[in-house]
Amino acid sequence: MKRDLLPLALIAALALAALPLVPSGATWLTLTIAGLAMGMMIFMMASGLTLVFGLMDVMNFAHGAFISVGAYAAASVLIALKGGMQAPSLAENLAAMAPALAAAIAVAGILGWIFERVVIRPVYGDHLKQILVTMGGLIVVEQLIHVVWGPDQIPLPKPATISGSILIGDAAIERYRMLAVVVGLAVFAALWTMLNRTRLGLLIRAGVENTEMVESLGYRVRRLFVGVFVAGSALAGLGGMMWAMYQESVTAGMGMQMMVVIFIVIIIGGLGSVGGCFVGALLVGLMANYIGYLAPKLALGSNILLMVLILLWRPRGLYPASKA
Amino acid sequence: MTRILSGDLPRSRVLATLLIIIAVGLVAAPFVFPGARSLNVAAKVAVFVLLVASYDLLLGYTGIVSFAHTMFFGIGGYGIAIAAAKLGPAWSNLLVGFLASLVLTALIALVVGLLSLRVRAVFFAMITLAVASFFQILASQLSDFTGGEDGLNFRLPALLQDRLVCYYAVLAASAALFLALLRIVNSPFGRVLQSIRENEFRAEALGYRTVIYRTVANCLGALFATVAGALYALWLRYTGPDTTLSFAIMIDLLLMVVIGGMGTLYGAVIGATLFVIAQNYLQDLMKLASEATAGIPLLPNLLHPDRWLLWLGVLFVVCVYWFPTGIVGKLRQARSVPLRSSRAA
Numbered sequence: 009m010k011r012d013l014l015p016l017a018l019i020a021a022l023a024l025a026a027l028p029l030v031p032s033g034a035t036w037l038t039l040t041i042a043g044l045a046m047g048m049m050i051f052m053m054a055s056g057l058t059l060v061f062g063l064m065d066v067m068n069f070a071h072g073a074f075i076s077v078g079a080y081a082a083a084s085v086l087i088a089l090k091g092g093m094q095a096p097s098l099a100e101n102l103a104a105m106a107p108a109l110a111a112a113i114a115v116a117g118i119l120g121w122i123f124e125r126v127v128i129r130p131v132y133g134d135h136l137k138q139i140l141v142t143m144g145g146l147i148v149v150e151q152l153i154h155v156v157w158g159p160d161q162i163p164l165p166k167p168a169t170i171s172g173s174i175l176i177g178d179a180a181i182e183r184y185r186m187l188a189v190v191v192g193l194a195v196f197a198a199l200w201t202m203l204n205r206t207r208l209g210l211l212i213r214a215g216v217e218n219t220e221m222v223e224s225l226g227y228r229v230r231r232l233f234v235g236v237f238v239a240g241s242a243l244a245g246l247g248g249m250m251w252a253m254y255q256e257s258v259t260a261g262m263g264m265q266m267m268v269v270i271f272i273v274i275i276i277g278g279l280g281s282v283g284g285c286f287v288g289a290l291l292v293g294l295m296a297n298y299i300g301y302l303a304p305k306l307a308l309g310s311n312i313l314l315m316v317l318i319l320l321w322r323p324r325g326l327y328p329a330s331k332a
Numbered sequence: 333m334t335r336i337l338s339g340d341l342p343r344s345r346v347l348a349t350l351l352i353i354i355a356v357g358l359v360a361a362p363f364v365f366p367g368a369r370s371l372n373v374a375a376k377v378a379v380f381v382l383l384v385a386s387y388d389l390l391l392g393y394t395g396i397v398s399f400a401h402t403m404f405f406g407i408g409g410y411g412i413a414i415a416a417a418k419l420g421p422a423w424s425n426l427l428v429g430f431l432a433s434l435v436l437t438a439l440i441a442l443v444v445g446l447l448s449l450r451v452r453a454v455f456f457a458m459i460t461l462a463v464a465s466f467f468q469i470l471a472s473q474l475s476d477f478t479g480g481e482d483g484l485n486f487r488l489p490a491l492l493q494d495r496l497v498c499y500y501a502v503l504a505a506s507a508a509l510f511l512a513l514l515r516i517v518n519s520p521f522g523r524v525l526q527s528i529r530e531n532e533f534r535a536e537a538l539g540y541r542t543v544i545y546r547t548v549a550n551c552l553g554a555l556f557a558t559v560a561g562a563l564y565a566l567w568l569r570y571t572g573p574d575t576t577l578s579f580a581i582m583i584d585l586l587l588m589v590v591i592g593g594m595g596t597l598y599g600a601v602i603g604a605t606l607f608v609i610a611q612n613y614l615q616d617l618m619k620l621a622s623e624a625t626a627g628i629p630l631l632p633n634l635l636h637p638d639r640w641l642l643w644l645g646v647l648f649v650v651c652v653y654w655f656p657t658g659i660v661g662k663l664r665q666a667r668s669v670p671l672r673s674s675r676a677a
Binding site: 061067130135137138139140143144145147148151154155159264267268271272275305309315316319 | 452457459583590638
């Protein structure tokens, strides 16, 4: 199969198109890094959702709940380890963040596992009920967060050595954004390697393309699906933690707020495609930052416009992957 | 009577009794339950019956999940509010605002429908969610025009300033439109919608252009929601993001439709009444329960008055699994099961 690199060129084109519009090169660099960082975090949150949809045709509107739960779990750990977070050494900061990261991934993953068993399993194959039931699940989980962690938003300061920014030339670049880009790239590389270089990834990709065929060859797609669902939820939890630290606060509604952007991203990318999701997330992140700087009132509108334009160009998204 | 209800009778004695109680309760509300709060509850029930019924036309009858219904509700509300607040409280201004909002609604519903109704239900749900949230942000940012987060307070023509007249005007309009919706779903057009819900492929094979039927249903549902929004604005003499556009109202709507019963407009009546009453009075009850369990860990939090949505959410999930036809479906089933078996015998 020929590699389709046009969507990648689109990212570069968008970044270059913004260059003459922004007053200085330094601002442009700041915005671009900010956009990439935002895109990476959106990608972490969205990648699980698109795979779940591609593999089992399940659209999980409650995905946002995993984002919030991951963020809350991480926040609990980080508050307990306040000393490590405020210490001026990078090693101590990272030592405090590691258990928080583990907590976010574990709690969101376990919740995902329960959610798949209890909520989603009875409604396979029925889109209408899936949308309704997962919506109901979102309400319940969001309310349970209030029950466990209380109704107020929790402030979550960035660790001491990763807050603030560094100067590259005239461009001020937040350290945390660079961390987000690194983590995002690592997640993408891991996912990409897993999907393209391992047997498991081969089965997942085959399952996305043609579930019945994989089943008839004797593989249990359903079991595969549970694994993907849990991994996707865990990724959402990771993304939730990153996003919450970026915003420096945690609210129960944050997952739902992100869902709108996430939907736009996975529609742009092509439902079921991880690569498309990555490109879509970067496009949306860059667009949001450029437009947010040039015409702040149009930020979300610009993303919808981007979605419409891309759907006019490729009606099934950048990299159509799933069946139908 | 059969004619007024378009031949769609309640078909259950309990349901009929409930509907009569609700109708009589709404008509008599200003006299039987005096006080501003209960009149507010009654007016909200009247408006939401219409809003939920219009949503049921989409969700229950056509099988379309839209998350943009509150957007249309909001357009109706803002149409009246902007006209009354900026142009002054004259009948002609209200009419202009109302017609403008209807035109805007029809256009948006048509464009969104044509763009995304030809693909799958999931797609439509995601796109309407995106469009609705865009609209919500737009409304809060164009603050010179819409009043932003604070919304708009306005005065009405003298006649409608009287609470009692206003209440009965809202109630009458809502009842008339509800009966119109009942007419629509029981017309040949409504039957085609139901056939699309049941088996789109077969409906298409029988020669119905399903995309057109769905788009028309989408526009109709949106227009009725716009009228409901206008009525609500008239009653509150206020329109703001929290009363019309917010996503919380969209979730309330879903709960009302599903708990009342999808695919039957009487479900809208039952669901909306139950929900609005619960919203206003359940919290008092939960407060008592929360205080009574104050010593036990976690339980008071679960029963905290602000957590009432948790219990409705659980009820919602349970309904979707085990009672997909909701309360009305259950009531009807209770009678129709022996009937069907006697026919079969």
